[in-house]
Amino acid sequence: xxxxxxxxxxxxEVFKFLEDQGEEHLEAYWLEISKNQEKHxxxxxxxxxxxxxxxxxDHIRIExxxxxxxxxxxxKLELRMNVCPSLSKVLDNDAEPMKRxxxxxAGWIGPLIDKVDHHLVYDVIxxxxxxxxxxxxxxxxxxxxxxxxxxxxxxxxxxxx
Amino acid sequence: MKxxxxxxxxxxxxxxxxxxxxxxxDGGNVHMDFHGATNTTIExxxxxxxxxxxxxIFKKVGNDVYKDIKDHIKxxxxxxxxxxxxxxxxxxxxxxxxxxxxxxIILTVNRCTAYEHVKKLVGNVSPNFCDxxxxxxxxxxxxxxxxxxTEILGEAxxxxxxxxxx
Numbered sequence: 534x535x536x537x538x539x540x541x542x543x544x545x546e547v548f549k550f551l552e553d554q555g556e557e558h559l560e561a562y563w564l565e566i567s568k569n570q571e572k573h574x575x576x577x578x579x580x581x582x583x584x585x586x587x588x589x590x591d592h593i594r595i596e597x598x599x600x601x602x603x604x605x606x607x608x609k610l611e612l613r614m615n616v617c618p619s620l621s622k623v624l625d626n627d628a629e630p631m632k633r634x635x636x637x638x639a640g641w642i643g644p645l646i647d648k649v650d651h652h653l654v655y656d657v658i659x660x661x662x663x664x665x666x667x668x669x670x671x672x673x674x675x676x677x678x679x680x681x682x683x684x685x686x687x688x689x690x691x692x693x694x
Numbered sequence: 695m696k697x698x699x700x701x702x703x704x705x706x707x708x709x710x711x712x713x714x715x716x717x718x719x720d721g722g723n724v725h726m727d728f729h730g731a732t733n734t735t736i737e738x739x740x741x742x743x744x745x746x747x748x749x750x751i752f753k754k755v756g757n758d759v760y761k762d763i764k765d766h767i768k769x770x771x772x773x774x775x776x777x778x779x780x781x782x783x784x785x786x787x788x789x790x791x792x793x794x795x796x797x798x799i800i801l802t803v804n805r806c807t808a809y810e811h812v813k814k815l816v817g818n819v820s821p822n823f824c825d826x827x828x829x830x831x832x833x834x835x836x837x838x839x840x841x842x843x844t845e846i847l848g849e850a851x852x853x854x855x856x857x858x859x860x
Contacts, residue, residue, distance in 0.1 A: 534826065534827050535826045536785065538718070538724065538785065539759065540729075540731060540732060541728075542718075542755070543732065543755055543826075544731075546754045550750075562738060565738045595723060596723050596724075622718075626759065628755075628759045628761070
């Protein structure tokens with residue numbers, strides 16, 4: 534068994550293989566993970582919108598030992614990841630970290646948020662630091678405006694224009 | 695030689711003042727759903743690239759991610775693998791036991807909670823789910839004086855044995 538604690542280091546090995554095959558291979562995998570995540574989240578997000586997203590990430594915050602602040606208001610959900618355990622483990626690793634490890638997160642979350650007609654702004658800030666800011670808006674124009682403030686804005690497969 | 699309990703082993707290890715600190719010594723909560731993502735990944739890679747590719751990735755996990763344990767095995771300290779097993783099977787609340795004698799260490803998993811969790815999540819567990827154990831173990835032992843044999847005893851049950859090569 535690869536312990537669940539070590540999944541991210543296994544994930545990192547999968548990413549390195551797929552990156553060598555080409556960008557479309559990585560994106561196909563992110564979409565597969567996104568589809569897998571739909572099982573836990575899609576109905577919740579559809580039914581409860583931002584509140585459902587808050588519930589999901591609050592559960593993740595605890596179960597994945599994230600140092601993360603969550604803020605919900607009428608217009609948006611904001612996740613401020615102060616110390617990301619996923620990238621932290623990949624960096625604390627005897628195997629080489631994939632340089633774009635952070636990209637997978639928007640890679641699976643983006644398509645899911647598109648599906649529930651909300652708008653994701655994913656600022657990774659710096660791929661070498663285990664921190665990021667994620668904002669999910671109800672209103673598309675507010676998301677577009679917020680994108681201008683991002684230091685390192687992430688995209689995802691088939692991002693809605 | 696009659697097997698002894700792992701608890702006894704650690705008394706012995708401590709008395710010998712061996713540095714048995716695990717390279718990856720995770721604490722805190724456990725996110726079992728990651729096993730579901732592992733199952734999805736195994737299916738994805740095998741369907742798209744074939745089983746040899748999946749096995750090559752597990753080989754990298756054994757050789758590179760677990761380099762520290764492998765180095766210990768190379769140097770004859772197979773107790774580090776036992777400690778790794780104990781730490782993570784405890785964290786995942788598996789039903790298992792470890793026995794140790796002069797020649798070998800045997801991990802018997804009576805109820806693998808990773809397998810059971812995936813079954814609960816998705817219904818059908820990949821027939822290659824346990825390859826993560828078999829192939830990672832093979833890589834851990836490769837180019838060392840030891841072999842690790844993984845026997846699947848039934849659903850969610852296996853026996854893993856590390857012993858010196860004949």
